[in-house]
Amino acid sequence: MRTDPTRLRQILTNLIGNAIKFTEKGHVTLSVRMASPPKAGTPVRLEFTVADTGIGIPSELKEKLFQPFTQLEVSTSRRFGGTGLGLTLSKQLVQALGGDLSLQTSVVGQGSTFAFSVSAGTFEGDLVMDGRCVPGPAVAQPYAHQDEQQVFNGKRVLVIEDSEDNQLLISRYLGAVGIQVDLASNGFEGLEKLEKSLYDLVVLDIQMPGMDGHQVARTLRDKGFVQPIIALTAHAFKEDRERAFRNGINEYLTKPINRSVLLRTLSNRLGASPLH
Known part of the structure; x- marks a missing residue:
């Protein structure tokens, strides 16, 4: 099958x-x-x-x-x-x-x-159980190599995501490699936190009630926010990706969240964009 x-x-x-x-x-x-x-x-x-x-x-x-x-x-x-x-x-x-x-x-x-x-x-x-049915290693096992660990260590990332399950998942992925994670449950809360604190990078859910990720990204760029913005979305269509880039989003990742892809993307962006 x-x-x-x-x-x-x-x-x-x-x-x-x-x-x-x-x-x-x-x-x-x-x-x-x-x-x-x-x-x-x-x-x-x-x-x-x-x-x-x-x-x-x-x-x-x-x-x-x-x-x-x-x-x-x-x-x-x-x-x-x-x-x-x-x-x-x-x-x-x-x-x-x-x-x-x-x-x-x-x-x-x-x-x-x-x-x-x-x-x-x-x-x-006949239906048989193969090796893929055997429980694999925990998802929280260390990902980063030494140079990547140095990139991640002490970095501050704001995750703007309305799903508590995704908040927990992303927090575990990022926290395991030394990133300091702060959470916001909607766009308004995210903007408020960004006005009060400095972050190296923002992970942003696109589809949220009230203020969606496109609006949040556009507002941030209009206010002069220069740090990387990584979008998470269920959409893989070309027009959605192009709209995200027009609104100032740097990376566009599709759900379900792939841990390796997420961390590799953060590594590339954080290595190029230190907090000032």
Whole structure:
């Protein structure tokens, strides 16, 4: 069985991330199954379901759910924090894998269930566990070589990200290599911290409620902020990348967050841009 692991990982990151974001209590469940019993030489389809016990989706928003974020009402974007963007991208990625993404059920105050299927090639034989199923090393193991460690040590980085899970993940990655991390949960809080303290670099989530990453970056550059800005986003489209660069963003990294890519990017930027 084969499929595109990068696309599948991004789809699941978007769906599970949304589910966690809008579930204050209860649970989030990921289920995976084969659409039919496997037989050697036959096509395989994998069916995924992501269910939560969160806030649910109002009926008037269900038809707009998979439309690009720019077509939604401003009040919707503030309330749902960019859900439409992630779902639009997820649907496109699922379709690229030969499937479709849909909202199965959703009740306000009770939760939502999303489902999608993907083509997984041809079943070639018995299911066996290979080496990739064995638990790997902890994600927090040291990354930097000695020269990179010297670049990171004592640097101050502000992470502007509305997801607590991503805040925790990024903090662990950066803290493990000696970076001093400060956190802001939205654009307004981030700008306030940047007015009071000096940072070597900003890691900035693009899709946030209230003030998105593009607005934050543009505001910073207009105020004379010269340190590097690294954007994190679920979007991999050329036009989104070009817009980010126009707004003064230096690097554009797509989610899910790749630890090695993130640290390598920070190493390059911090090595070239010391704090004055």
